[in-house]
Amino acid sequence: MAAPNLPLFLPVAFLLLAAAPAPSAAEKFVVGGKKNWAANVNYTTWPDQYHFHVGDWLQFNYARDMYDVVQVADAAAYDKCDASKPLVKYDRGRGFVFQLNHTGRYYFICSRGYCWSGMKVTVLVEESPAQPPHAAAPSPNAAARHGVVAWAVAAAAASLCAAVLGLPFAVWL
Numbered sequence: 001m002a003a004p005n006l007p008l009f010l011p012v013a014f015l016l017l018a019a020a021p022a023p024s025a026a027e028k029f030v031v032g033g034k035k036n037w038a039a040n041v042n043y044t045t046w047p048d049q050y051h052f053h054v055g056d057w058l059q060f061n062y063a064r065d066m067y068d069v070v071q072v073a074d075a076a077a078y079d080k081c082d083a084s085k086p087l088v089k090y091d092r093g094r095g096f097v098f099q100l101n102h103t104g105r106y107y108f109i110c111s112r113g114y115c116w117s118g119m120k121v122t123v124l125v126e127e128s129p130a131q132p133p134h135a136a137a138p139s140p141n142a143a144a145r146h147g148v149v150a151w152a153v154a155a156a157a158a159s160l161c162a163a164v165l166g167l168p169f170a171v172w173l
């Protein structure tokens with residue numbers, strides 16, 4: 001009866017690893033991903049795939065002499081592509097790394113006309129998932145482990161029955 005132990009062990013080990021708390025270190029996001037910061041890219045949905053937290057970084061990679069990065073204050077300026085009152089303006093080099101240092105919404109546009117074709121991005125920054133909340137919320141992981149144990153017991157019972165009945169236990173897993 002040594003054979004059933006291995007297929008049971010692997011998923012249990014995997015789940016225990018997956019349940020480990022995620023690191024809360026600051027992340028760096030390249031705006032636009034492989035498309036970088038450029039004209040004719042629509043950045044409307046790019047932020048949707050991420051969560052941005054205080055301390056994270058936005059990296060704008062762009063073609064020098066063509067584009068710039070301007071942080072504007074609010075949705076009104078963002079909607080109108082109005083760069084007349086920039087909070088931050090960066091147009092040198094080919095990359096701009098910006099730290100998100102507070103919660104709330106940030107607005108960035110390119111001031112050189114390309115904003116109108118979609119070269120603007122807005123991200124909502126949330127509180128950093130600091131260390132304390134992890135300790136306070138062990139229940140989902142514990143529940144998952146209990147579920148795995150119950151499943152493992154059921155699977156072991158099934159394979160034992162199968163072995164007794166002469167059926168291949170792998171069918172039951």
Ligand SMILES: *[C@@H]1O[C@H](CO)[C@@H](O)[C@H](O)[C@H]1NC(C)=O
Binds near residue numbers: 101102
């Ligand atoms: C965030 O950074 C900006 C400059 O990039 C600075 O003016 C501002 O005071 C900082 N805010 C906080 C809360 O540190």
Ligand SMILES: *[C@@H]1O[C@H](CO)[C@@H](O)[C@H](O)[C@H]1NC(C)=O
Binds near residue numbers: 042043045116
């Ligand atoms: C960008 O895409 C969104 C929907 O994905 C659309 O509503 C918006 O009009 C587009 N912007 C431009 C400038 O094409």
